[in-house]
Amino acid sequence: MNSNPIVKGKLVCVALNDAQQLAAMQAEFSQAPYKAAPTQPVLYFKPHNTWNTDGAVIEWPAGEAAMVVGASLAVVMGQECCRVSADEALNFVGGYTLLHDFSLPEQSYYRPDIKGKCLDGSAPVGAAVVAADQVADPAALTVVTQVNGETVSELPMSQLERSVPELISIVSRIMTLQAGDVLAVGFRGERTAVQRSDRVTSAIAGVAELNNQLAD
Amino acid sequence: MKHARVLHNGVELDITVDDANRLLLADGTELNEAEVTWLCPVKQPGTIFALGLNYADHASELAFEPPTEPLVFLKGANTLTGHKQPSYRPDDIEFQHYECELVAVIGKAGKNIAREDAMDYIAGYTVCNDFAIRDYLENYYRPNLRVKSRDSLCPIGPWLIDKDDVGDISNLKLTTRVNGELTQEGSTADMIFDVPFLVEYLSKIMTLQPGDMIATGTPKGLKDMQPGDVVVCEIEKVGALETHIVSEQHFYGDKY
Numbered sequence: 001m002n003s004n005p006i007v008k009g010k011l012v013c014v015a016l017n018d019a020q021q022l023a024a025m026q027a028e029f030s031q032a033p034y035k036a037a038p039t040q041p042v043l044y045f046k047p048h049n050t051w052n053t054d055g056a057v058i059e060w061p062a063g064e065a066a067m068v069v070g071a072s073l074a075v076v077m078g079q080e081c082c083r084v085s086a087d088e089a090l091n092f093v094g095g096y097t098l099l100h101d102f103s104l105p106e107q108s109y110y111r112p113d114i115k116g117k118c119l120d121g122s123a124p125v126g127a128a129v130v131a132a133d134q135v136a137d138p139a140a141l142t143v144v145t146q147v148n149g150e151t152v153s154e155l156p157m158s159q160l161e162r163s164v165p166e167l168i169s170i171v172s173r174i175m176t177l178q179a180g181d182v183l184a185v186g187f188r189g190e191r192t193a194v195q196r197s198d199r200v201t202s203a204i205a206g207v208a209e210l211n212n213q214l215a216d
Numbered sequence: 217m218k219h220a221r222v223l224h225n226g227v228e229l230d231i232t233v234d235d236a237n238r239l240l241l242a243d244g245t246e247l248n249e250a251e252v253t254w255l256c257p258v259k260q261p262g263t264i265f266a267l268g269l270n271y272a273d274h275a276s277e278l279a280f281e282p283p284t285e286p287l288v289f290l291k292g293a294n295t296l297t298g299h300k301q302p303s304y305r306p307d308d309i310e311f312q313h314y315e316c317e318l319v320a321v322i323g324k325a326g327k328n329i330a331r332e333d334a335m336d337y338i339a340g341y342t343v344c345n346d347f348a349i350r351d352y353l354e355n356y357y358r359p360n361l362r363v364k365s366r367d368s369l370c371p372i373g374p375w376l377i378d379k380d381d382v383g384d385i386s387n388l389k390l391t392t393r394v395n396g397e398l399t400q401e402g403s404t405a406d407m408i409f410d411v412p413f414l415v416e417y418l419s420k421i422m423t424l425q426p427g428d429m430i431a432t433g434t435p436k437g438l439k440d441m442q443p444g445d446v447v448v449c450e451i452e453k454v455g456a457l458e459t460h461i462v463s464e465q466h467f468y469g470d471k472y
Contacts, residue, residue, distance in 0.1 A: 034355045043361040045290045047263035112289040118422045175294040
């Protein structure tokens, strides 16, 4: 069984939270199957079989030709958080780290993507958690991802459609968050294609670094 | 055997329920039901899978074609609540409905499980009421977490009954009663994708683990719920799960 010392309860990810991606997809949103742009954060779970750690080798799913990765700032809740305002939301954060979401390429956001998103060991979180009081403003952070040493993605948290405190507030009105629940707040719109044996490294300067490698 | 979990004098207890509905501790001590709070019968809930549109009549009720592949979504463990406990109706909505579902609970870890071996991986069954709030549906990861993963909106129980005590699950009667009135009636015979199929399907994607649960979908018969309503979801041979609908303010109290 996969496990991770950081993630104790729920691991909730936010899709479609890159403002540039949202802007680029407006025309698509008006078409079927969506018919309207999302009015709420688009959330999905990475269930416990997916949890994994820094340094883990990521299994290549049998019979699949392609995989992608996205990286996100991961907010680790420090205490129970129920129906909080955005103004008070950061008081409930225990710390910050990184998450890699390895998945199959996604054809659409219409139905939950269980096949693509629930692969064993596909959600490493870590390495270390930096205490919340060491980060004055999460919006000032940038997540940089490299594959085999080459930068493939940069996502400044200022580019998120909904900020960390806004997301915590909204999610805490759907589900009570507990200490050790983790919220991955946003990925760059276009996920990065990866190959077998690729080394994937994400970093937030001065805060966290997460290293994984795809299996041969 | 029926296995349940209750809160008694502030302590969580594992109990069994006998055929006379007596609540018994391992040493044979009987508990008074009036003095317990029923909890989710699965001690360490794992991944909660739920099936959308898994009964043909329900699919047509919602104006969908029956799916050709299981429509699976995940629910958070924050949704789980015990027998005879409250579930809340959000303030700002028009339509919240129950969904009476047979839940298969995984008892053994496995990956790539063949259909013919699937039942070896099932510990037993329980009943859930997979409430949905239709007002919050959007076409992004539909049914989205706002519809299906709200606190308290998956009552489950009363107990987990051993697989062998139920036997054949391919033709069990499901009923829902609201304030005593029969509002939903169906049979697991009308399930599109049955439990062995779902175990094979899901375990091809991911490793199933003890405590994982598969809520297998609901037949037709939707009805709006209001605070004050008492809903009983019953599945033949498995159990009858009672839930009390309360307002959002009542549910959250000081945090409202």
